[in-house]
Amino acid sequence: MRVVVLGEFRVDRLVPPLVRGGADVVVLAFAGLEAFLGPGVECGTLPTALSEEALLRLLGDHGADADIALPNLGCPGQEQFLPVYARAAARTQAAGRRMPVHSADFAALASDKVVLHRVAQARGWPVPRGVVCTEAGEVREAGRELGLPVLVKEARSEFHAGRHYVDDAGDLDRVSGEVTCPVLVQQAVEGEEYAVEFLSDVSRTVTWPVASLGRLDSGCAPGRRVRVAPVVLPARARAELAATVADMVETCRPWGPWQMDFAVTDDGRLQVIELNGRLGGVSNMSWVSTGLDPHAAYVDAVLSRSARPPVAGRVALELPVRNGLVLPSAPPGTELMPFPGNPANRGPHIGGYYRAVLGVPEGRAASVHEWLQALPPGVLLNSPAEMAAQFARGVHALRHGGTPCPARA
16 A cells, blocks of 8 residues: 655654554655655655645655645645645545545635634634725724724734734734735633544544643633643533533535634633644643543545544643753653654644653653652743642542543544
8 A cells, every 4th residue: 555645744654554454654844854754755845835736746756656645734835725625536546545624615725714704603613703895995994893902813824924903093003014915803812721532433533531721811822821731621611611612513525633722701701712733732641531532533534444432531732842952750650751843744843843642651640740840940931829829720630530521422
């Protein structure tokens, strides 16, 4: 069996199970990965622009006899490939090759923020108040109508780009001249940010535990906060999330991994912030908490192998560590996993920090509290109070069964 992997995101976690399963693997990426992946894996170049015809030619060049073309999004430049993959899937199937991809409807949701907002309004999914603008002059008026602060989001932008937090009228004028329309001007939500990862196929959607990303802030940078999984959502938000996910799956037919960022306001209401047609930054916590790596589960689904449902068995506490500093050894009975990234996806390390995830069984909470309190000042980006509060929430959730988001069986 020959598998062409399109994209480099977490290939260190995708390629090994493919190789163990007997696949002949080709990885097409933006950066050279030969040394990183080692012998036995063929590597090629993924273009920065990808049309349907270019994709089909690429597959022909690198895998004329390939059985599976495996989209693997996650690095800058790939977010907008989803609609291309959706259009090409039927043609690859006619050529005898499988390409497990999200439907065109779901690809549009996950790659276009304006489409997501409009569909959410039509379907009744809870999203922040927003105004779609097709001209720069409309942005200023939308901001005044909604009331500052607002988020200005370009419709078709890559992750970590095309998004502006605006809390000053002068900045609103500046941003309106910088963005590429159409844009969505959206009310800035006050509350806590969460994320949850899913894996869908034609018959079911499985869910990893909900992760808390901490309190929403003007920096829009959840990777710099202390994050934890699992957590318990307020009852109202939990019910709204389950209903929204069920309707998305039923009407838009995702196939593969996907992720939702959402907020819970201070009065307990759910607000969907973003939808991604890929696994994201919380997959490290998903893996540590459940023992089931979402990337490996994706490979199992592609190869038509069933995986066990993910169930939280440990608290996964993610700590942003300053570059050049090392955390002390983890307490006995726990596991500390650094995630420095790979040559093609260095992640937050560029921003002056890397993320480490501490896996904590329920019975080890007391020793971890002591370990956190004894950390040297300045090692982490965050305060001891933030660490302690997030860890306590994870322990509470683990004692109450992990409370994953309900999904269609």
